[in-house]
Amino acid sequence: MSLWDYANPKKFVETTTPLLPWIGGAAVGLVVLSLVWGFFFTPEAERFGSTVKILYVHVPSALMAINAWLMMLVASLIWLVRRHHVSALAAKAAAPVGVAMTVIALATGAIWGQPTWGTWWVWDPRLTSFLILFLFYLGYIALWEAIEDPDAAADLTSVLCMVGSVFAILSRYAVRFWNQGLHQGTSVPMATGGRTVSDVYFVPLLLAMAGFVLLFVWLVLLRTTAEIRVRRTSALATRARRAAEARS
Amino acid sequence: MIALLVRDLRLAVRAGGGFGLGLAFFLILVVLVPFGVGAEVGVLRAIAPGILWVGALLASLLSLDRIFALDWEDGALPLIATSPLPLEGVALVKALAHWLTTGLPLTLVAPVLGVLLNLAPSAYGWLVLALAIGTPALSVIGTFGAALTVGLKRGGLLLSLLVLPLYVPTLIYGAEAVRRGAEGQGGGAALALLAAITLGSVALLPFASAAALRVNLR
Numbered sequence: 001m002s003l004w005d006y007a008n009p010k011k012f013v014e015t016t017t018p019l020l021p022w023i024g025g026a027a028v029g030l031v032v033l034s035l036v037w038g039f040f041f042t043p044e045a046e047r048f049g050s051t052v053k054i055l056y057v058h059v060p061s062a063l064m065a066i067n068a069w070l071m072m073l074v075a076s077l078i079w080l081v082r083r084h085h086v087s088a089l090a091a092k093a094a095a096p097v098g099v100a101m102t103v104i105a106l107a108t109g110a111i112w113g114q115p116t117w118g119t120w121w122v123w124d125p126r127l128t129s130f131l132i133l134f135l136f137y138l139g140y141i142a143l144w145e146a147i148e149d150p151d152a153a154a155d156l157t158s159v160l161c162m163v164g165s166v167f168a169i170l171s172r173y174a175v176r177f178w179n180q181g182l183h184q185g186t187s188v189p190m191a192t193g194g195r196t197v198s199d200v201y202f203v204p205l206l207l208a209m210a211g212f213v214l215l216f217v218w219l220v221l222l223r224t225t226a227e228i229r230v231r232r233t234s235a236l237a238t239r240a241r242r243a244a245e246a247r248s
Numbered sequence: 249m250i251a252l253l254v255r256d257l258r259l260a261v262r263a264g265g266g267f268g269l270g271l272a273f274f275l276i277l278v279v280l281v282p283f284g285v286g287a288e289v290g291v292l293r294a295i296a297p298g299i300l301w302v303g304a305l306l307a308s309l310l311s312l313d314r315i316f317a318l319d320w321e322d323g324a325l326p327l328i329a330t331s332p333l334p335l336e337g338v339a340l341v342k343a344l345a346h347w348l349t350t351g352l353p354l355t356l357v358a359p360v361l362g363v364l365l366n367l368a369p370s371a372y373g374w375l376v377l378a379l380a381i382g383t384p385a386l387s388v389i390g391t392f393g394a395a396l397t398v399g400l401k402r403g404g405l406l407l408s409l410l411v412l413p414l415y416v417p418t419l420i421y422g423a424e425a426v427r428r429g430a431e432g433q434g435g436g437a438a439l440a441l442l443a444a445i446t447l448g449s450v451a452l453l454p455f456a457s458a459a460a461l462r463v464n465l466r
Contacts, residue, residue, distance in 0.1 A: 132416050135413040138409060152464065156463055159396070167413065167417065171420075174420040174441075
């Protein structure tokens with residue numbers, strides 16, 4: 001029994017279907033808990049006032065927007081190397097979730113930016129590279145939609161995902177070179193070593209991030225099983241049509 | 249490889265439209281800008297590097313879908329793919345042909361259009377240099393996009409959606425080099441990074457283009 005057994009679509013659906021309600025319940029529970037905690041039970045920040053509370057949506061969604069692309073990259077590589085269909089379908093399923101996360105991050109960022117910086121949008125490195133990430137997602141989804149043959153679509157989007165990753169990283173450094181920005185440093189201590197946010201805010205933020213991770217996993221699993229079922233239905237329909245043609 | 253290059257160049261020149269169209273588009277775009285933003289010399293001078301780069305980028309985008317589409321339609325592409333030349337080489341030659349028919353003319357004509365936009369005198373050298381270094385990257389990236397969308401109906405619109413985000417780093421460094429040149433700071437650092445993008449794209453993207461072509465020819 002190896003991990004690759006789960007690459008069998010049937011096995012995948014059988015394993016994940018009973019898990020889905022649990023993951024979904026945990027995700028929704030954590031998100032609601034952390035947001036309620038964050039919105040109502042944390043003090044207002046000195047400099048930002050109550051606007052700081054949008055942090056609990058902004059940071060986790062931005063985190064997931066990037067990690068969704070990373071997950072798509074890994075899934076694409078698995079598809080290219082080992083040709084497991086579930087992997088390709090998972091990458092396809094993750095893209096719209098990633099887009100949604102990107103839009104949430106951009107929108108909450110704009111809403112947050114308006115009172116704190118006095119403007120909805122600035123051409124700041126972080127904001128700009130996020131906008132470019134959004135464009136990459138759109139191109140990726142559009143390519144999936146445009147190609148009819150599912151295997152060819154999986155191949156081409158995988159190649160696009162790899163090339164896009166390289167250019168997404170490149171864009172990030174390019175825009176930093178081009179413009180110095182307003183966006184404050186990271187709120188998550190892993191990157192910087194020191195903690196920049198006090199514990200009062202940090203605990204619910206951590207919960208919110210965990211909630212968003214689970215939410216992402218849940219949505220991707222849900223969408224992947226849906227994709228598998230769509231694929232199976234169309235295969236059955238094709239078979240039925242062929243049988244009908246053979247009879248006539 | 250040279251035979252293929254010569255063939256592509258000859259096709260580009262003889263087929264008409266494709267060759268001069270990019271240049272004409274570039275000219276029109278640059279002419280339209282003063283109408284759009286007002287003909288104030290200071291404003292135009294400030295935005296000239298960016299406008300020239302965006303114009304060059306859009307003009308080279310215009311002819312991208314022709315890279316493989318003509319060969320796809322008349323069935324020559326499978327023949328080229330089965331020739332002894334590796335598909336990576338084909339992609340590179342196609343990109344080179346595209347650059348020779350769009351990137352190079354754009355580079356040569358850009359200083360003239362710079363005059364129209366009152367580009368600062370110190371920036372002309374930087375503009376030509378940046379375009380000469382940067383446009384090959386545009387061609388190679390575009391060839392990859394064209395390879396992805398080769399068999400599709402109405403692939404042109406999708407092509408621009410796929411390719412334009414990939415153009416962002418090239419655009420930023422290219423325009424930055426010209427802007428710094430115009431301010432007299434010297435755009436060496438941006439130019440070096442631009443060269444790095446071009447060399448990296450030329451080295452790696454033909455493999456991605458060839459992979460995409462193989463899938464589409466399957």
